[in-house]
Amino acid sequence: MPHRWGMAVDLDRCTGCEACVVACHAENNIPTVGADEAARGRAKHWIRVERYWEGEFPDVRLKFRPVLCQQCDNAPCEPVCPTYASSHTSEGLNAQVYNRCIGTRYCANACSYDVRFFNFFNPVWEKPLHLQLNPDVSVREQGVMEKCTFCVQRINAGKIAAKAEGHEVRDGDISPACVQSCTANALVFGDLNDPDSAVSRLSRSPRGSKLLEDLGTEPKVTYLERDAWHDAGDPRRG
Amino acid sequence: MMPETLAVADRLSRDLLRPVFQTTGKFYALVVILGVIVLSGLATWGYQIYYGFGVTGYNWPVYWALHETNFVFWIGISHAGTLISAILRLVNATWRRPVTRCAEIITAFALMIGAMFPLIHLGRPWLAFYLIPYPSERGIWPNYRSPLVWDFFAINTYLLSSLLFLALPMIPDFALIRDRATGWRKKVYARLSLGWQGTPKQWHRLETAMHIMALAILPIAVSVHTIVSFDFSMAVVPMWHSTIFGPYFVAGAIFSGIAALIIVMAVLRRAFHLESYLLPLHFQNLGKLLLLMSLLWGYFVFNERLTAWYGNIPHEMNVFWSTQTGEYAPLFWTMVLCNFVIPFPLLAIRRLRSVTTAVLASCCVVVGMWLERFLIIVPSLSRKSLPYAWGSYSPEWPEIVIMVASFAAMALLYVLISKVVPLISIWELKAGEQPAAHSPTSVHEAETAGELR
Amino acid sequence: MDRRNFIKTTAAAGASATLAGCGNPETQLIRFIPEEPLFPGIATWKPSICPLCSAGCGLHVRVMDGEAEVVRNGEKGLLKMGLAKKLEGNPQHPISHGKLCARGQAGIQLTYHPDRIRQPLRRTGPRGSGPFQEISWDDAMADVLLRLNAIAAADQQKTLGFLTRRLRGQRNVLISTFLKEFGAPPATLFEVFSDDVLREANRQSFGFEQLPTFDLARSRYVLSFGADFLGTWNSPVAHSVAYGEMRQGRPGVRAKFVQVEPRMSQTGANADEWVPVKPGTEGILALGIAHVIFKANLRTPSAAGRAGDRIDGWNTGLQAYTPEAVEKRTGVATARIERLAREFADNSPAVAIIGGAPLAHTNGIFQALAVNALNALVGSVGEEGGLSFTPHPDTGTAQAGRRGLRELAAEILSSSSSPVQVLFLNDANPVFGTPPAWRVAEALAKVPYIVSFGSFLDETSLIADLILPDHSFLESWVDDVPESGTALSVASVAAPVMRPLHQTRSMPDVVLDIGRQLQRPVVLPWNNYEDMLKAAFAALADKSSNWDKILENGGWWSTASTGPSVNPARVTPAAATLQADPQFDGRAEDYPFHFLPYASQAFLDGSLAHLPWLQELPDVISTAMWSNWVEINPVTARDLGIAQGDAVEVRSVHGTIQAPALISPGIAPDVVAMPVGQGHATYTRYASGRGSNPVSILADLTEPVTGALAWAATRVGIRKLDNAAPTTPLIVFAGALREHEERHR
Numbered sequence A: 001m002p003h004r005w006g007m008a009v010d011l012d013r014c015t016g017c018e019a020c021v022v023a024c025h026a027e028n029n030i031p032t033v034g035a036d037e038a039a040r041g042r043a044k045h046w047i048r049v050e051r052y053w054e055g056e057f058p059d060v061r062l063k064f065r066p067v068l069c070q071q072c073d074n075a076p077c078e079p080v081c082p083t084y085a086s087s088h089t090s091e092g093l094n095a096q097v098y099n100r101c102i103g104t105r106y107c108a109n110a111c112s113y114d115v116r117f118f119n120f121f122n123p124v125w126e127k128p129l130h131l132q133l134n135p136d137v138s139v140r141e142q143g144v145m146e147k148c149t150f151c152v153q154r155i156n157a158g159k160i161a162a163k164a165e166g167h168e169v170r171d172g173d174i175s176p177a178c179v180q181s182c183t184a185n186a187l188v189f190g191d192l193n194d195p196d197s198a199v200s201r202l203s204r205s206p207r208g209s210k211l212l213e214d215l216g217t218e219p220k221v222t223y224l225e226r227d228a229w230h231d232a233g234d235p236r237r238g
Numbered sequence B: 001m002m003p004e005t006l007a008v009a010d011r012l013s014r015d016l017l018r019p020v021f022q023t024t025g026k027f028y029a030l031v032v033i034l035g036v037i038v039l040s041g042l043a044t045w046g047y048q049i050y051y052g053f054g055v056t057g058y059n060w061p062v063y064w065a066l067h068e069t070n071f072v073f074w075i076g077i078s079h080a081g082t083l084i085s086a087i088l089r090l091v092n093a094t095w096r097r098p099v100t101r102c103a104e105i106i107t108a109f110a111l112m113i114g115a116m117f118p119l120i121h122l123g124r125p126w127l128a129f130y131l132i133p134y135p136s137e138r139g140i141w142p143n144y145r146s147p148l149v150w151d152f153f154a155i156n157t158y159l160l161s162s163l164l165f166l167a168l169p170m171i172p173d174f175a176l177i178r179d180r181a182t183g184w185r186k187k188v189y190a191r192l193s194l195g196w197q198g199t200p201k202q203w204h205r206l207e208t209a210m211h212i213m214a215l216a217i218l219p220i221a222v223s224v225h226t227i228v229s230f231d232f233s234m235a236v237v238p239m240w241h242s243t244i245f246g247p248y249f250v251a252g253a254i255f256s257g258i259a260a261l262i263i264v265m266a267v268l269r270r271a272f273h274l275e276s277y278l279l280p281l282h283f284q285n286l287g288k289l290l291l292l293m294s295l296l297w298g299y300f301v302f303n304e305r306l307t308a309w310y311g312n313i314p315h316e317m318n319v320f321w322s323t324q325t326g327e328y329a330p331l332f333w334t335m336v337l338c339n340f341v342i343p344f345p346l347l348a349i350r351r352l353r354s355v356t357t358a359v360l361a362s363c364c365v366v367v368g369m370w371l372e373r374f375l376i377i378v379p380s381l382s383r384k385s386l387p388y389a390w391g392s393y394s395p396e397w398p399e400i401v402i403m404v405a406s407f408a409a410m411a412l413l414y415v416l417i418s419k420v421v422p423l424i425s426i427w428e429l430k431a432g433e434q435p436a437a438h439s440p441t442s443v444h445e446a447e448t449a450g451e452l453r
Numbered sequence C: 001m002d003r004r005n006f007i008k009t010t011a012a013a014g015a016s017a018t019l020a021g022c023g024n025p026e027t028q029l030i031r032f033i034p035e036e037p038l039f040p041g042i043a044t045w046k047p048s049i050c051p052l053c054s055a056g057c058g059l060h061v062r063v064m065d066g067e068a069e070v071v072r073n074g075e076k077g078l079l080k081m082g083l084a085k086k087l088e089g090n091p092q093h094p095i096s097h098g099k100l101c102a103r104g105q106a107g108i109q110l111t112y113h114p115d116r117i118r119q120p121l122r123r124t125g126p127r128g129s130g131p132f133q134e135i136s137w138d139d140a141m142a143d144v145l146l147r148l149n150a151i152a153a154a155d156q157q158k159t160l161g162f163l164t165r166r167l168r169g170q171r172n173v174l175i176s177t178f179l180k181e182f183g184a185p186p187a188t189l190f191e192v193f194s195d196d197v198l199r200e201a202n203r204q205s206f207g208f209e210q211l212p213t214f215d216l217a218r219s220r221y222v223l224s225f226g227a228d229f230l231g232t233w234n235s236p237v238a239h240s241v242a243y244g245e246m247r248q249g250r251p252g253v254r255a256k257f258v259q260v261e262p263r264m265s266q267t268g269a270n271a272d273e274w275v276p277v278k279p280g281t282e283g284i285l286a287l288g289i290a291h292v293i294f295k296a297n298l299r300t301p302s303a304a305g306r307a308g309d310r311i312d313g314w315n316t317g318l319q320a321y322t323p324e325a326v327e328k329r330t331g332v333a334t335a336r337i338e339r340l341a342r343e344f345a346d347n348s349p350a351v352a353i354i355g356g357a358p359l360a361h362t363n364g365i366f367q368a369l370a371v372n373a374l375n376a377l378v379g380s381v382g383e384e385g386g387l388s389f390t391p392h393p394d395t396g397t398a399q400a401g402r403r404g405l406r407e408l409a410a411e412i413l414s415s416s417s418s419p420v421q422v423l424f425l426n427d428a429n430p431v432f433g434t435p436p437a438w439r440v441a442e443a444l445a446k447v448p449y450i451v452s453f454g455s456f457l458d459e460t461s462l463i464a465d466l467i468l469p470d471h472s473f474l475e476s477w478v479d480d481v482p483e484s485g486t487a488l489s490v491a492s493v494a495a496p497v498m499r500p501l502h503q504t505r506s507m508p509d510v511v512l513d514i515g516r517q518l519q520r521p522v523v524l525p526w527n528n529y530e531d532m533l534k535a536a537f538a539a540l541a542d543k544s545s546n547w548d549k550i551l552e553n554g555g556w557w558s559t560a561s562t563g564p565s566v567n568p569a570r571v572t573p574a575a576a577t578l579q580a581d582p583q584f585d586g587r588a589e590d591y592p593f594h595f596l597p598y599a600s601q602a603f604l605d606g607s608l609a610h611l612p613w614l615q616e617l618p619d620v621i622s623t624a625m626w627s628n629w630v631e632i633n634p635v636t637a638r639d640l641g642i643a644q645g646d647a648v649e650v651r652s653v654h655g656t657i658q659a660p661a662l663i664s665p666g667i668a669p670d671v672v673a674m675p676v677g678q679g680h681a682t683y684t685r686y687a688s689g690r691g692s693n694p695v696s697i698l699a700d701l702t703e704p705v706t707g708a709l710a711w712a713a714t715r716v717g718i719r720k721l722d723n724a725a726p727t728t729p730l731i732v733f734a735g736a737l738r739e740h741e742e743r744h745r
């Protein structure tokens, strides 16, 4: 059976530490753009930790939500791309073929999650910062759209390793960089076609929902809402 | 042949062909000034390509802004021509005669300029050929599901057909010039006039061809701006995803097109002293059309706004209020002022109707319609579904220079074409001046006879 | 032909071949013969240790072949070498559990930083002005030796000073042994956000002068007083891993987490209940909770044992801490205090945590002792789901002793000839991190000779006379004994994962070299640091594994937790009466706001502000990048006419700074807060001249028992700077604050 990669994000675990954000930069050769460009709205973060305030002081709450490409099954970014640079893979990933991208930015407009980032300039790594670049991931030139790939290079490496060792990819064998680094194990990655995988089990959680589910994009990322605490004696309490 | 008929024909040819044959210093000055502006626009585009798209004010998440506004705006303007002249031709509105050429030229040029913007807006314009369906060894074709590919086909079709529509009725006038010109010019026009001799058979063929073109170009024009609207309405972006966009865009296009036509006509009237050809009647009639479109536009905006507001979908309301009372409200209400509040009384009140008011109203409408395009594109992108990713946009100089250059390009092309072809169709006008003496054949024969004498 | 000549020859041949080839200057460089076996394109993972904070996370480094521009034998060329590509947590390591925080992930940029000091520097211009000259290691060593020999010859060995960040493991042993053997006083430790107050309180309450370890994964109730334990405090990665388990790791059980603090921290944002409290009154609230527990007979005071004895009035039921009285002092409602107390007592195992700002008041020790007693009262000390103290393996001991920087600076300033003639600086930037009243820069200016081991020019190394750049941690032998974060006994160690990129040398090896080369040599029993580590780990190696195995694992750790919860051997004198109420600097009428500087999520105390990934990391709450800001409650901001991004002046008795305003609903109206980290005058291209430094307006108030800086005790006034844009604007990543915008129409 082909794989169908998905992710679960447990918002009850996520601490907002942003280890995932830096891990993604390190893994995927995402350049920093510098203060001036950042001020002009050109910073690139394939995964970001959104935060929303609720209420007013003193009864105020803050909610974190890591947002990355939702790898929509019904991805609005795909049909609009005139060159098939944004397209679907047989494993359900929304692939971004940099070589094909001519930079219309249409896909980014169509993406309801605003997870696509445009290269306004050629990336710069001031030497010798370039020595850190991951040779498994290509760097993107000016004019090209980029976004979270679910660390496809790691998926492929995992599949190759499994094949070399003569077994199927096992649950947990493959971790995208953000998942690997997630300090609270809030991010769980795996094969949704395997009903017993951790991500499948979590995706079935009653706390689970999809981001902007009503848009019908059919994301493969499931968010598990924050739980509440119930006092001792409260029958709902676990 | 009655002599007065010949005299009229002569006067027409003299007046209208004068710009073709006489070149003043003013012309050169204008060409230089406009040329410099256009070149600086091209240079700015080069600068944008060389240094990166980042020299513009574009940012995350407002990935479409001024270039796309200008794209939609110019494609809209292009509806002036073809639609108006085609409709007027089909209904055989005789007052159209001095107007059609002007309109058709606007169409061709506005399209050429508009079609530049999809190239200008690309991150990697040197790869624009990926949009062309050519067989490659990789077996990769453009994505026919993408509205941008539809755009590509629609605009190319429209450009081709409107060029044809413009060129066809030029043939007799080319022949006219051929017959009067000498030297290289004669040779060029001999080519351009495609062996036009003004035989009844030729006239008949031209008429038929024009009729077919007029019929064909109407659905093309409507579909083009519908497809342009699809660039937006096909995406699940708040306030974009709307069924009204097709007709709304077409109506807007015609609206801005008429306004552009009125302005161009007024300018030509002044510049080439065509007061006796472009009569207040023409401005009045076009003004009435503009009034009609203003009402239609208002109707569409009301529909669009009301359904969004009543539907009260949270994502849409964020965009809605940003334009009604928020960040973009000043632009929105200026647009309402320009497209409705000012032009409506100017055009509706009989006492106020004049060439000046028509031009005034048209200027307002052009500004208003430009704002409308901007307000469709930018507020929606700056307030998409996840508030964390909200942003805003203000242009940097490159977009503005390129935009100014696009207006200069329109003017420049107009100035240049005035050297190539009479801006008012001479033969049509002649046919209009002697309704009894129809067919045009006679006029032409007369002309030729005059030449011979 | 020896290797040296062979390399030269091939290099020359390579150079001429490539010169004739392409025009790309990069390919015109000499190519050196690789110095190590490499498998092209194959990644290997090597263990190392994160040096960025005191947690001591064990990590794994992905190493792959690549081509670096290096200098060999004085010639510049390209070398194919193993290069670190990515840092990840070491999955077996008891602190990191395979994870790293955002800062740890960015640590790799230390090695590849474009502004790293690449070889020894000698100052050429006036102090602090900048000009340095690149010199050879031979010349550099000669310079240091000349100075040290001079003081030794004059019998002035005690005028050698060593100022460093808190050191652990063998580096600590080495430096303290060296100083002792040389005849110098112990090293002066300096950290901006020091935890000495808590260590002292833990010594008094439990007999461990150490930070505590929490068993969050098995807690049912976590009551944290101001500790940003998921973000920046103590052992954030270990806490985060356990926190995830505490939330969703146990089917059917989910702990409650209450955070008490006047400004919502990243940690506080995760709380089930957030309790804003008047700054500096956390300890009073803790005792109010204890009072309710006694009153309701949920526990008796004696249950707290020795920790209770430390508190005035504890054994008589804390009569002064009725909820009503506590409400007046802390601003927390009576009913809430009563409810929290019941919840805390009823939901065992429960644990109380104190850290960060509550300890940085003049009453810090009182606050810590109060929370310690609360833990002891509900029996969470040394118990499952409670707190414990990490047992330390025996890998050698360092000389004890303490001379604070504040005292040292005062001493230097008050004497005509500086009591420190030669000062070594290691991994500390006190010019940036001390309040103005300490006059550290002035004091350092009086020290005749300063040697820095820094890798970057920061405010302090800028005034050094000589810089002996250290290797990056990835290029060095590293070791660590974590102070807390695990119930296991841990000693981490790792070999270099890559060859040095620049002409740098490892600080411990330089110190050993200096010792050997002195006229009166200080000969330590180790040839080099590697030997020293090997010797130190030999003791552990016998027990369960050998040196190779230890290196492969990235350290040694015990398999089961050991060690008592309360150290009976360390009995301390009975309670002294401690000041329960905090004191503040600045009159409330003139300086109406409490000023709360806090360790920033990205930069901690500012030592990481030079890493571009961290500069561009949107702060998780403000979403700010490349900036700093002053957090203001919306009501306060409205009253003062301040809008988001406006330039705001923050003024204390000791100075004035300006920063853009960040309007935040998560802060009390009478508190303004600023992250520490920006405001460097000099700290590489990425951090220099960016924002302002809140430490520079702090008062010189201290916690009297430990002498630690009470950095949360300053009061300030703020005002909008009209007609002025902030010198460094507020750059935010996010658009809107709220998911559903409130509409008032």
Ligand SMILES: Nc1nc2c(c(=O)[nH]1)N[C@H]1C(S)=C(S)[C@@H](COP(=O)(O)OP(=O)(O)OC[C@H]3O[C@@H](n4cnc5c(=O)[nH]c(N)nc54)[C@H](O)[C@@H]3O)O[C@H]1N2
Residues within 6 Å of the ligand: A099, A100, B130, B136, B138, B140
């Ligand atoms: N220096 C150097 N040279 C090499 C190699 C190397 O490793 N280093 N590798 C060699 C090898 S193995 C190979 S296979 C070759 C590859 O050499 P090329 O085939 O030149 O490879 P690319 O640069 O990957 O792609 C060529 C171009 O195709 C464009 N492209 C993408 N989609 C389409 C499309 O639909 N139509 C058209 N017309 N173009 C499209 C891309 O934008 C790109 O500019 O290079 C060889 N040369």
Ligand SMILES: Nc1nc2c(c(=O)[nH]1)N[C@H]1C(S)=C(S)[C@@H](COP(=O)(O)OP(=O)(O)OC[C@H]3O[C@@H](n4cnc5c(=O)[nH]c(N)nc54)[C@H](O)[C@@H]3O)O[C@H]1N2
Residues within 6 Å of the ligand: A137, A138, C040, C041
């Ligand atoms: N992102 C991205 N990925 C790509 C491509 C791309 O354009 N972009 N291009 C794709 C294409 S077209 C290709 S062909 C592949 C190429 O992918 P690879 O085949 O991985 O290409 P090389 O980098 O040339 O690596 C070959 C390795 O062989 C080693 N080698 C050289 N000579 C010998 C020898 O005599 N014996 C042995 N045993 N080893 C030797 C070299 O040191 C090198 O490490 O990459 C593909 N991957």
Ligand code: SF4
Residues within 6 Å of the ligand: A068, A069, A070, A071, A072, A075, A076, A077, A078, A094, A110, A111, A112, A113, A114, A115, A116, A147, A217
């Ligand atoms: S989240 Fe956006 S980019 Fe990702 S698949 Fe969906 S629409 Fe495409």
Ligand code: SF4
Residues within 6 Å of the ligand: A080, A081, A082, A083, A084, A085, A086, A100, A101, A102, A103, A104, A105, A106, A107, A108, A144, A145
């Ligand atoms: S920006 Fe690139 S990927 Fe996106 S729609 Fe345009 S061509 Fe496709």
Ligand code: SF4
Residues within 6 Å of the ligand: A023, A024, A027, A028, A046, A047, A068, A069, A147, A148, A149, A150, A151, A152, A176, A177, A178, A179
């Ligand atoms: S899956 Fe990979 S590419 Fe996507 S956000 Fe995580 S680390 Fe980045």
Ligand code: SF4
Residues within 6 Å of the ligand: A013, A014, A015, A016, A017, A018, A019, A020, A021, A049, A066, A181, A182, A183, A184, A185, A186, A187
């Ligand atoms: S690393 Fe994990 S816990 Fe930290 S912010 Fe990302 S998702 Fe949340």
Ligand code: SF4
Residues within 6 Å of the ligand: C050, C051, C052, C053, C054, C055, C056, C057, C099, C100, C101, C102, C103, C104, C105, C235, C236, C237
């Ligand atoms: S908590 Fe972060 S900075 Fe501290 S040691 Fe661990 S990874 Fe490094």
